[in-house]
Amino acid sequence: xxxxxxxxxxxxxxxxxxxxxxxxxxxxxxxxxxxxxxxxxxxxxxxxxxxxxxxxxxxxxxxxxxxxxxxxxxxxxxxxxxxxxxxxxxxxxxxxxxxxxxxxxxxxxxxxxxxxxxxxxxxxxxxxxxxxxxxxxxxxxxxxxxxxxxxxxxxxxxxxxxxxxxxxxxxxxxxxxxxxxxxxxxxxxxxxxxxxxxxxxxxxxxxxxxxxxxxxxxxxxxxxxxxxxxxxxxxxxxxxxxxxxxxx
Numbered sequence: 001x002x003x004x005x006x007x008x009x010x011x012x013x014x015x016x017x018x019x020x021x022x023x024x025x026x027x028x029x030x031x032x033x034x035x036x037x038x039x040x041x042x043x044x045x046x047x048x049x050x051x052x053x054x055x056x057x058x059x060x061x062x063x064x065x066x067x068x069x070x071x072x073x074x075x076x077x078x079x080x081x082x083x084x085x086x087x088x089x090x091x092x093x094x095x096x097x098x099x100x101x102x103x104x105x106x107x108x109x110x111x112x113x114x115x116x117x118x119x120x121x122x123x124x125x126x127x128x129x130x131x132x133x134x135x136x137x138x139x140x141x142x143x144x145x146x147x148x149x150x151x152x153x154x155x156x157x158x159x160x161x162x163x164x165x166x167x168x169x170x171x172x173x174x175x176x177x178x179x180x181x182x183x184x185x186x187x188x189x190x191x192x193x194x195x196x197x198x199x200x201x202x203x204x205x206x207x208x209x210x211x212x213x214x215x216x217x218x219x220x221x222x223x224x225x226x227x228x229x230x231x232x233x234x235x236x237x238x239x240x241x242x243x244x245x246x247x248x
Contacts, residue, residue, distance in 0.1 A: 026058065033066045040073020045082075048073070064096040068104060075108035083108065099125075103135045110143030118143070134168055141171045145178035150187065153178070161198070169203050176209045185213050 027035070032055045039047040048070055055062050067090055074083040087105065091097055102125045109117040118140070125132065137160055144153040153175050157167050172195060179187045188210070195202075202210075 027060070029055070029060050029063055029066065032060055033063070033069055036066060037069045037073065040070060040076075043077055045074065045077075045079070062090075062093075064094070064098050064101070067093075067096050068098075068100050071101065072104050075104055080105075080108050080112060080114075097128075097130075099130050099133055099136070102130065103133070103139065106136060107139040107142075110139050110146070113143070113147065115143070134165065134171075137165065138168060138171050138174075141167075142174050145174050148178070148182060150175065150178055150182065150184065154191075166198065167200075169200065169206065172200065173203070173205045173209065176206065180209055180213050188213055 032051055036048045036051050039045070039051070052062060052066075052070070055066070067086070071083045071086060074080070074086070083105065087097065087101070102121055106118055106121050109115075109121065122132070137156065141153050141156055144150075144156065157171065157175065160167055172191070175191060176188055179185070179191070192210075
């Protein structure tokens with residue numbers, strides 16, 4: 001069942017399901033959760049809720065993973081209100097919610113620029129002694145950069161580094177892209193220096209942003225910085241991705 005759900009093979013899912021019912025085999029928690037994930041993917045949430053009720057009736061208590069799968073599916077379809085209703089109704093069931101739960105809701109709230117809701121979620125998270133992880137910070141950085149609050153995103157990044165949390169390349173790419181879109185080419189170079197100090201390695205997205213920054217006129221405006229970036233690009237063409245920038 002799990003493999004069929006992951007493949008999104010509806011005909012196989014039906015065949016397995018019918019055969020299980022015919023042979024009197026009951027779905028376990030994993031089977032129910034896989035089906036809920038499948039129906040979330042295809043947008044059939046009435047089926048998700050029916051399965052959730054069936055789990056409880058059958059004595060198969062939904063787990064934190066089950067609820068997270070449902071919340072993630074709702075949020076990805078833009079049904080944030082419904083997701084929060086489920087969250088409020090189930091938030092004191094055993095180990096639910098966990099950090100993943102909050103990450104799902106924070107990311108969805110950030111995408112809708114609902115910062116008041118994000119603040120409430122973070123406060124609620126801390127009240128449960130749950131610690132934000134790299135995914136949480138990635139969502140916060142995305143939201144700040146989306147609103148053009150690059151200084152705030154940099155402040156968040158500095159706070160992460162000071163507290164021993166290494167920003168992921170995705171977080172750096174989000175900031176680099178936001179800087180490029182707002183013409184802050186010098187800030188790109190300064191951030192690259194910090195990345196070099198940390199030993200951060202660029203990926204193809206990073207180099208695409210740098211390439212666009214140079215073609216946008218950065219070479220004329222900041223010749224020394226852009227020379228360093230050009231050297232970086234040449235090193236990358238030879239297979240190297242680790243930043244090595246001369247800062248003085």
